[in-house]
Amino acid sequence: MSRVLERRKQLMRLMRQATLDNGYFTVAGIAEATGIPRSTIQDWVNRLIEEGCVALLEEQRGRHAARYVASSVMPESACRRVFTTIDGEEVEIYHECMSGGCAAFCEFHHARAGGALQSVWRDGTLLRERAHLGRQEVAVGLDPAPAVGIIGVFHEDGRIRQQIRCIGGPAYSLTDMMSFAEGVCGVTVHREGPLVEGEVVTRALAYVAIGIDDTDTAAEGATFALALALLQH
Structure with missing residues (x-):
């Protein structure tokens, strides 16, 4: 021994x-x-x-x-967890960050860049983005240009592939941190001058929405109980 x-x-x-x-x-x-x-x-x-x-x-x-x-x-990753859901041609990207500041930075720059994203929301450390399948070019650079943008989202073989273009701090996150986030199946990167482009691969999960309505009674509360159980598990 x-x-x-x-x-x-x-x-x-x-x-x-x-x-x-x-x-x-x-x-x-x-x-x-x-x-x-x-x-x-x-x-x-x-x-x-x-x-x-x-x-x-x-x-x-x-x-x-x-x-x-x-x-x-290795430095601790600022990216905690990334997972994606798909419903037809629409994809939702959920990215849990180490801090609200990290999430706010990505929210600001992703929203400014647009690209394949249709909308961006943030709730504390959780960033939620909605995208349409396909590719849309983004001009990335130093301020006032966005530092990072999602230029493409694709669905293939049960996987979602996000194509990201970035510079500076976001480039470091892409090359050295995102591969360690829970839910990420793989990351590939390549450099084009000062810019870094990469592809982040995650599972294509099914999108499930639960509505809480006013049909629950004192004796029965199935929708609330189901929603609470899913939230916990």
Whole structure:
């Protein structure tokens, strides 16, 4: 057992240092540094992901190896949770932020940009946006231009793909934070000069609306009870 703990400590130290130096680590890099077979390192990485000590940053694409990060050295994400619902051609995007200030920033710039969004609301730390499927160009830049905008929303294979264009702080959020938010299935990014464009993938959930009416009585209150149960669970 002590040898296993020592090996775990050694690998975690290398993974943390590689994350600090490069922003990520790969299985091949750790295997080369330790002389341990790649298959063994991959087993360790999978185990550490289950423990929450390591997170997948980028999946393997062709010859490009998967990239991972040591969770302990990553800054805490301002993006708590992102989920999306679809009803016909309409999509609603729900984004829960770390603070009301973060949510207010996104509310202001997303509303200013317009793009694929039809409306933007905020309730405390929860940002709620309604979009129509399709693509709509947005001019993003420094003030007075919006710093971030959603340029496209698409539905494909049970997933919603949001295409985002941004600069500055929102670009950092897109590249380094959104992939860690609950509900996000994947994030891909690429740079075009000072701008960053990326795609955020989430599940396409069904939209369910519950109306509370005046038919409840002292003996029966089905709609209220159902709404309360769904809110809690």
